[in-house]
Amino acid sequence: MSDDYDQHIILQHLDDPLRFLNWTIDEASAFGLPIFFGIAVDYPLYGVAVAIISFFGLKSLKKRFGLESLKHALYWHLPRSKKKLPQTPSSHIREYIG
Secondary structure (H helix, E strand, O other), X not given: OHHHHHOOOOOOOOOXXXXXXXXXXXXXXXXXXXXXXXXXXXXXXXXHHHHHHHHHHHHHHHHXXXXXXXXXXXXXHOOOOOOOOOOOOOOOOOOOOO
């Protein structure tokens, strides 16, 4: 009887990432976005192939380096948003005068 109620537990711990259909959000987007893009450009099989490669590539990167290193890499290599914290200096500035 308790097995019926265990399936409705959303998070086991507070630090668990948000999940969508038993995948984390980044895994779901790595799988879903190439498929939708492939359908949009009328090449759905290429979209499925890229989705499978990106999904397993992301899982192997997360297993090898961890999620935090991927977040740091995205921070350093992607442009920052001017809307969030407009007074924050750019990420390439390493030393400050003053």
